[in-house]
Amino acid sequence: MYNQTTSEVLMVRPCAFGYNPQTASNNAFQHKENEDRAQKLALAEFDSYVELLRSFGVKVNVIEDTPEPHTPDSIFPNNWFSTHSDGTMVLYPMFAKNRRLERKQAVIDYLIENYDIRNICDLTGYEGKNMFLEGTGSMVIDREHGMVYACRSPRTHETVLKEFCKVFGWKYCIFSANDSAGSSIYHTNVMMSVGSRFAVVCLESITDRAERDKVSNELSNAGKHIIEISFEQMNNFAGNMLELKSVGNKDISVNQPLLVMSSAAKMALQLNQIQLLKSYYNIVSPELHNIEVNGGGSARCMLAEIFIK
Numbered sequence: 143m144y145n146q147t148t149s150e151v152l153m154v155r156p157c158a159f160g161y162n163p164q165t166a167s168n169n170a171f172q173h174k175e176n177e178d179r180a181q182k183l184a185l186a187e188f189d190s191y192v193e194l195l196r197s198f199g200v201k202v203n204v205i206e207d208t209p210e211p212h213t214p215d216s217i218f219p220n221n222w223f224s225t226h227s228d229g230t231m232v233l234y235p236m237f238a239k240n241r242r243l244e245r246k247q248a249v250i251d252y253l254i255e256n257y258d259i260r261n262i263c264d265l266t267g268y269e270g271k272n273m274f275l276e277g278t279g280s281m282v283i284d285r286e287h288g289m290v291y292a293c294r295s296p297r298t299h300e301t302v303l304k305e306f307c308k309v310f311g312w313k314y315c316i317f318s319a320n321d322s323a324g325s326s327i328y329h330t331n332v333m334m335s336v337g338s339r340f341a342v343v344c345l346e347s348i349t350d351r352a353e354r355d356k357v358s359n360e361l362s363n364a365g366k367h368i369i370e371i372s373f374e375q376m377n378n379f380a381g382n383m384l385e386l387k388s389v390g391n392k393d394i395s396v397n398q399p400l401l402v403m404s405s406a407a408k409m410a411l412q413l414n415q416i417q418l419l420k421s422y423y424n425i426v427s428p429e430l431h432n433i434e435v436n437g438g439g440s441a442r443c444m445l446a447e448i449f450i451k
Contacts, residue, residue, distance in 0.1 A: 144285035144310070145227045146338045147399070149389045150201040150448040153192060154249070156217045157207045159184035160436060183432035184217065191428040191444065198400055198426050199388030203448065205252060211243040218439050219244065219446040221276040225253070226285075227449040229260030232306065234277045235268040237297045242269065257450040263309050268302050275302035279329035279443060284336045287364045288312040291334060291357065293319035293348075295326045315360050317353035319344075322373040331442055333376055337385035337401065339422055341366040344376040369415055378410035379403070379440035384447075385423070399423045404430040404441045 160180045195202050207216045215221075215238075222244050224232045231253060236242045245266070253259060265275060275281070280298040282291045290312055292298050300316055307314045319327045327333050327347060334343035334357075341361045345368075348354040361368055371380045383403040390396035401423035408416070408427040419425060427441075434440050 144288075145449055146284070146286045147385050147387050148447045148449050149199070149387045149397075150203070151195070151386070152203045152205060152219060152253075152446040152448055153188070153444055154205050154207050154216045154219045155188055156181065156184050157209055158212055158214055159217055159433070160214045177436075180432060180436050184436070187428070187430050187433050188217065188444075191430065191441070194426060194428050195402070197391075197393070198424060199391045199394045199396075199398065200386055200400065201389055203252075203256075205249055208246065208248070211240075213240060213244045215241050215437060216244050217433065217437060218279070218443045219249070220443060221279045223250075223253075223446060224277050225257070225259070225446075225448055225450045226310065228310075229258055229450055230263055230309070231259050231261070231450070232263045232277070232309070233266050234280075235266050235274045235302060236276060237274045242266075257448065259450055263306075265302055265305060268299070273299040273302050275299060275306060276329065278447070279331050279439075281306070282330050282334050282336050283312075284364055286338065289360060289364065290314040291330060291336065291360075292316050293327055293330045293333065295328050297328055298330065315357060317348050317357055318350060319347040320349055321347065321377075328438075329443075331382055332379065332440075333381045335381055335383040335385075335442065336361070336366065337383075337422075338399075339365075339367060340369060340419070342369045342371055342381055342383055344371050344373065344381055346370075346373065347376065367418070369418065371411075371415075375410040378406045379434060380407040380410045382407060382440040382442045384442040384445055394424070400426050402426045402441050402445065404428060404434060406431065406434060407440065
């Protein structure tokens, strides 16, 4: 049995954050804004986010990025590696060439030195075949039920997805999802999130009726309370959530369920949706406007979960 939630994450503190033209071709969430101040603003948002997570009892490992090689998207480490409670670390094939440089040996060494990593599954060879799978951006995983949800995109290839699932003995549910303009959604984790008891999903983005029904049925059969979000809510990163739990501190109990989303995502939700989520979780909502606009990713994208002790 694999754990669905963890109380420990790794985050990469940026030193050269900015709009990345190599990823903008298929990330409709990215827009240039405050280019001359993007790094400074991102650093402030990052540090506040880390402090907020720690105040809720999340153990945060912060890795300082390095100026060389230049990696403007290093703030999103969940795309190039993942860890799993059986001791496996997976390395993923990345679409953008400058994002492949994020696999810095110092980060890998930190993980090996501090955690009981028993196996490294290296999928990066698929880059040579132009086949990609960008970690828990491409995949939204229901670990407890052994199901992986993934929307097809230039960054998510079914061949690599199948290889990943074979490693863990998991099934997968693949589908096509488009934004309101008809373009493929670049990462699954911007249109859906799966927790231990809920699923937030933009079902209207799944245009094929049979695929939409399949996703809905898989979630329902796994006992998830489905919360549908609209295109507008998705565009404000309301699908980009992550369930965590607290290690506990003077203000919050051990194993308290937490739901992390940006302040923009929270503001986009309807009152009844917020009330329902609050019945399950303490909501953690950092302000991430600059990171969201320039990077095209949000609160969940910045968190690489640590499941290995």
